[in-house]
Amino acid sequence: MPELPDVEYYRIYLTATALHKTIARVEVRAPRILEGVTERRLRSVLAGRAFQSARRHGKYVFAAIEGGEGGWLVMHFGMTGRLSYFKDIGDDPKHDRFLIGFENGYFLAFVNQRKFGHVALAMSPEAFAEAKGLGPDALSIGREEFAVRLGERRGGAKATLMNQKVLAGIGNIYADEILFRAGVHPKTPVNTLDEETLGTLHAVMGDVLHTAIAAKRRCEDFPGSYLLPHRHEGGVCPLDGTPLETITISGRRTYFCPTHQSDERE
Ligand SMILES: [Zn+2]
Structure with missing residues (x-):
């Protein structure tokens, strides 16, 4: 999509x-x-x-x-x-x-x-x-506004990143990529993320989007350390070698690494 x-x-x-x-x-x-x-x-x-x-x-x-x-x-x-x-x-x-x-x-x-x-x-x-009712564009939103908009939500991290009324532009693939690179479990409630993690998420979001624009949609042009080339059956985390897991969030297939994106609530 x-x-x-x-x-x-x-x-x-x-x-x-x-x-x-x-x-x-x-x-x-x-x-x-x-x-x-x-x-x-x-x-x-x-x-x-x-x-x-x-x-x-x-x-x-x-x-x-x-x-x-x-x-x-x-x-x-x-x-x-x-x-x-x-x-x-x-x-x-x-x-x-x-x-x-x-x-x-x-x-x-x-x-x-x-x-x-x-x-x-x-x-x-x-x-x-x-x-x-669209939120600010994901490439233009500043760090402070990003933290405020996420902080007032109660949903999980992935569902919130994909909510076009919170910020506009992120869908299934890049929500997974951003959370993967920021080391955040997709179900973590956004209102429990601390200031530092929100700052990391914002910075990673900018990096991921700019990298993806530069790759011009060609999967092979994404860095090997990205989740994207590994999100398939049998895929392993390129950072620590753990087999990737999948769950369904907002009706979409979600890939994450259970090691470096562990759910701290468990
Ligand atoms: Zn990992």
Whole structure:
């Protein structure tokens, strides 16, 4: 599932391919992905305009619409979404749900195999984040605010890191990675973490997200000391050789090391 580093990659991709190009046509192939906007409205807002810049908040990409009424196109990639920019319509990906055709003959497709992603319009990324109740972006949040926001929660560490209302951008894979590297058991109640551990978690979160963005989603480009290349059946902890264990948290398969992420409550 696309998490902050993947979505940051799509923001960079959109910036590199689709800015300042006049939009000739818009096709919605799965109206279900539209959230609070009709195909007709989307067409009237986008046709003849261009994207000016792209931003990201948590797992959302925002593309600023140049001229006209302005506003921003919002994209959320759901479980499997991605963007694809191509010239030959024959290269149109199979699960293309939303297609933008540019005057230069190229296309930008919003590809979403399982259709859980969505497309919307917003006045600004800030207004959208506020309306959705999203917490601060996980890459921008400062150490103090991070400690305050986690400290007032009662849930377990993993569930809290994944709660988009606490902070936006972390999902299953990177929540596990952050807790693994910080040596925190995924079920530790966040309100029992001391100041020092919260500081460590915040620092590790930044490191992990920057490393993941640099690795551009390629598993083999992650350091061998990371959990990611080892999260499979029979995987062992790269730090101490203990067989990794799995539990289910918030309905998601969770990997952790029972040695260096021991549950201190037991
Ligand atoms: Zn370990």
